[in-house]
Amino acid sequence: MTKAATPNIQDLTQGPIQSHLIRMTIPMFFGISSMIIASMIETIYIGVLGANELAAYSFTFPLIMGLSSLSMGIGTGASSIIARAQGAGDRQRVRQLATHALILTTLLVSLLVVTGYLYKQDLFEIMGAEDHILQLIKEYTDIWILGLALFTWPMLVTTILRAVGNAKLPGMIMTGSSGLQIVVAPIMIFGLLGHPELGFVGSAWASIATGLVRTGGMFWILIKQEDLLVINQRAVVGFMRSSREILYIGIPSMLNSLIGPVSMGIILWLLSEHGSEVVAGFGITSRFEMLALMILMSLSSSVGPFVGQNWGARNIERVYQSLSIAYKFCIGWGLLCCALLAPLGDEIVALINDDPLLVESAGWYLLITPITFGVLGVGMISGSLFVALGKPLPTTIMAVLRMVIIHLPLAALLNIYWGYIGIFAATAIANVIMGVIAVTWSRRVLAREIELRS
Numbered sequence: 001m002t003k004a005a006t007p008n009i010q011d012l013t014q015g016p017i018q019s020h021l022i023r024m025t026i027p028m029f030f031g032i033s034s035m036i037i038a039s040m041i042e043t044i045y046i047g048v049l050g051a052n053e054l055a056a057y058s059f060t061f062p063l064i065m066g067l068s069s070l071s072m073g074i075g076t077g078a079s080s081i082i083a084r085a086q087g088a089g090d091r092q093r094v095r096q097l098a099t100h101a102l103i104l105t106t107l108l109v110s111l112l113v114v115t116g117y118l119y120k121q122d123l124f125e126i127m128g129a130e131d132h133i134l135q136l137i138k139e140y141t142d143i144w145i146l147g148l149a150l151f152t153w154p155m156l157v158t159t160i161l162r163a164v165g166n167a168k169l170p171g172m173i174m175t176g177s178s179g180l181q182i183v184v185a186p187i188m189i190f191g192l193l194g195h196p197e198l199g200f201v202g203s204a205w206a207s208i209a210t211g212l213v214r215t216g217g218m219f220w221i222l223i224k225q226e227d228l229l230v231i232n233q234r235a236v237v238g239f240m241r242s243s244r245e246i247l248y249i250g251i252p253s254m255l256n257s258l259i260g261p262v263s264m265g266i267i268l269w270l271l272s273e274h275g276s277e278v279v280a281g282f283g284i285t286s287r288f289e290m291l292a293l294m295i296l297m298s299l300s301s302s303v304g305p306f307v308g309q310n311w312g313a314r315n316i317e318r319v320y321q322s323l324s325i326a327y328k329f330c331i332g333w334g335l336l337c338c339a340l341l342a343p344l345g346d347e348i349v350a351l352i353n354d355d356p357l358l359v360e361s362a363g364w365y366l367l368i369t370p371i372t373f374g375v376l377g378v379g380m381i382s383g384s385l386f387v388a389l390g391k392p393l394p395t396t397i398m399a400v401l402r403m404v405i406i407h408l409p410l411a412a413l414l415n416i417y418w419g420y421i422g423i424f425a426a427t428a429i430a431n432v433i434m435g436v437i438a439v440t441w442s443r444r445v446l447a448r449e450i451e452l453r454s
Contacts, residue, residue, distance in 0.1 A: 012024075012087075012165055012305060012306050012309040012310065013087055013309050013310050013313040013315055013318070017306075017318055017321050017322050017325065018325055020302075020306060021299065021302050021303070021306060021322060021325060021326065023167065023168075024162065024165075024167045024302035024305065024306065025167075025295070025298045025299045025302045026167075026171070026298075027167045027168045027169075027170065027171025027172065028158075028162065028167055028170075028171055028298040028301055028302065029171075029294060029295050029298040029299075030171050030174075030175050031158075031170060031171035031172070031173070031174030031175050031178075032174065032294050032297070032298060033291060033294045033295075033298075034174060034175040034178035034179065035174060035178045035181075036287060036290050036291045036294060037178065037182075037291065038178040038179070038181045038182050038185075039287060040287040040288070040291065041182050041185075042181070042182075042185050042203055042206070043057065043283070043284060043287055045185055045186055045189050045190070045203070046189070046200065046203060048190075049189070049199065049200060051276060051277060051280055051355060051358070052132060052133055052136060052276070053136060053199075053200045054280040054283065054284075055133050055276040055277075055279050055280045055283070056133045056136035056137045056140065056200065057140070057200075057203070057283060058268070058279050058280055058282065058283025058284075058286075059124055059133065059137050059268065059279070060137060060140060060141060060144070061261075061264060061268075061283065061286065063116065063120060063123060063124075063141060063261070064144070065260060065261035065264065068148070068151055068152060068155070069254065069257030069258055069260065069261060072152060072155055072156065072159075072253075072257060073250040073251065073252075073253040073254030073255075073256075073257055074101055074104050074105045074108065074156065074246055074247075074250045074254075075101065075105070075155060075156040075158075075159035075160070075250075076159065076249060076250060076253035076257075076387060076392075077101075077245070077246040077247060077248065077249035077250030077251075077253060077392075078097055078098065078100075078101035078156070078159065078160060078163070078246050078250070079159040079160065079162065079163040079304060079305065079308075079387075080163075080249050080304065080308055080387050080388055080390055080392075081097055081245055081246065081249070081390070082094050082097050082098065082160060082163040082164065082308075083163040083164075083304065083305040083307075083308025083309050083312070083388065084308045084309070084311060084312035084388075084390070085097065085312065086163060086164050086165070086308075086309055086312070087308060087309035087310060087311065087312025087313040088312040088313070094163075094164060094228065095227070095228050095229070095230055096230065096237075096238060096242060097242055097245075097246070098160045098222070098228040098229060099228075099229055099230040099235050100236075100238070100239050100242035100243060100246070101156060101160065101242075101246055102153070102156065102157075102229070103235070103236070103239065104242075104243055104246060104247075105152060105153065105156050106149070106153075109148055109149045109152050109153075112148060113145055113146065113148050113149075116141075116145050116148075117142075117145055120137075120138070120141050120145070121134070121138060123265070124137050124138075126265075126269070128268070128269045128272035128273070130276070133276065136200055139200065139201050140200055140201055140203070140204050141204075143201055143204035143205060143208070144204040144207060144208075146208070147204075147207060147208035147211050149215075150207075150208060150211025150212055150214070150215050151207075151211055153215050153218065153219075154173075154174070154211070154214045154215050154217075154218040157170070157218040157219065157221070157222050158170040158174070158218065159301075160222065160228060161218075161221060161222065161226065161228075162301065162302070162305050163305045163308065164226065164228070164305075165305065165309070166221070166225075166226060167302070169221050169225070170218060170221065173214060173217035173218060173221070174214065176213075176217075177210045177211075177213045177214035177217070178210070180209075180210050180213060181206055181207065181209075181210040184206045184209050184210060185202065185203055185206035187202075187206075188202030188203070188205050188206050188209075189202035189203055189206070190202075248390075248392075249387060249390060249392045250392075252392035252393050252395065252396040253387065253392050253395070253396075255396050255399075256383075256392070256395050256396040256399040259396075259399045259400060259403045259404065260399070260403065262403075263403040263404070263407060263408060264286075266408055266411075267282075267408075267411060267423060267427075268282070270411060270412065270415050270420075270423055271420055271423060274361070274419060274420045275357060277355050277357040277358040277361070278357060278358070278361040278420050280355075280358050281349065281357070281358040281359070281360075281361035281362035281365070282361065282362070282365065284349055284358075284362055285345070285349065285362045285365040285366055288341065288345075288348070288349075288366065289365075289369065289370075292337045292341065292370065292373060293373060293376070293377070295333060296330055296333060296334075296373070296376070296377035296380055296381075297380060299326055299329060299330070299377070299380075299381065300326070300377070300380035300381050300383065300384040301384065303322055303323070303326050303381055303384045303385065303388070304384040304385075304387055304388045305388075306318075306322050307319050307322065307323075307384070307385055307388035307389070308388040310322075311388060311389060314453075316450055319446070320446075323381065323385065326381045327378050327381060327439070329377075330374050330375075330377030330378045330380075330381060331374040331375075331377075331378070332374070333373070333374060333377065334370070334371070334372070334373040334374020334375065334376075334377060335374060337370045337373045337374075338370040338371045338373070340370075341366045341370045342366065342367050342370055342371070345362060345363045345365070345366025345367060346359050346360065346362060346363025346366070348366075349362040349363065349366075361420055364420070364421050364424055365424045368421070368424045368425055368427075368428050369424060369427050369428050369431070371428065372427075372428045372431035372432050372435075373431075375431060375432050375435030375436065376431040376434070376435055377435075378435045378438065378439050379398070379402075379431075379434045379435040379437075379438035379439070381439075382438035382439050382441070382442035383395040383398065383438060383442075385442045385445075385446065386442060386445065389445070389446070389449055391445065394441055394442070394445065398434055398437060398438050398441070401433075401434065401437065402430050402431075402433070402434035403430070406426075406429070406430045406433055406434070407426055407427060407429075407430035410426035410429060410430065411423045411426035411427070413426075414426050
């Protein structure tokens, strides 16, 4: 099937570059940001329950991020290949890859649920969770982990749809389901409107309930609107070939994504020696940081499909122009975040929980790290470029360099001299170093690939 005959597809190989990036980024930003805002509001609900529940919630971040990131590595691999196939006009291959990515993700999620359920307590003990907090964590994760597929399936479908240029409807569904979570969570946590009071575990049940809604909406788009799912006896034809292609990019992407949660677990372990209040403060600021970085993450996830389609169509100049636009936006956004969060961080956190140590530690984090958000965003864009070109290894190497070689050793060292403030400073330093290396390396790789194709 030729590209001209492809139905309902936004062609990223033609038209204004900036308009495409905006159209792709805004729905993703609102969708993912709404999920983060819902999580932040849920943090407020949990903060009402007490500091122990808030600390327990913070300890669950690495496991949640780790399990989700592993499964989403498949989405990254599939998106890269699908975008290039879409740019080349091979719609049949796009449908095949989408179907096989979903099958592969389902198999992986099943394995992750079993493994996570068996070893989660050992993980939290290693991270330094105290006994009274450990029990809260166990009660929460016993429920949340059962709904892992309801988080990973929608995110996988979103990456597939974005790879073919459809960003609006997935963003709308993510936004709507997040609004539903804001409403459902307090009902389950506090026992409103006649519902039994579930306390801390009510948050996990609310995530599962909204995950069901989100999953249903995403599959409706995938099947009914885009017709990207093969539902017959030919669904598994070529599955091994597709799996190899997806995992070639997906496995390094999994490792890349896993480095972050593992490193966060170690950072939480370092912070735990300063008290559960500092851990809770870090948990709150992590949500603010994710929200601030979400526009950059959304932009980088838009650059990937854009570069992939134009690379497949051999529109090299459009690739360069999109990178230039993205880099400039990252720097501007980083400066804006610094101007807003640095002076107001502790006051914002105090609205959630006014424990003095919690507020002080959170204030320091938001004073030190936002100045580096712009450079970190440039690194994200560069990482998306590597993946779009079908070269995931450099992104993994940079992740190892940032977290394992620079961040963790520096955090341990500065913790000795400056305590938790030193740990936060190590984060900022690692962000800057990684961003500079990423943009330099990606430009060289792109130039070499262009030379090889000419």
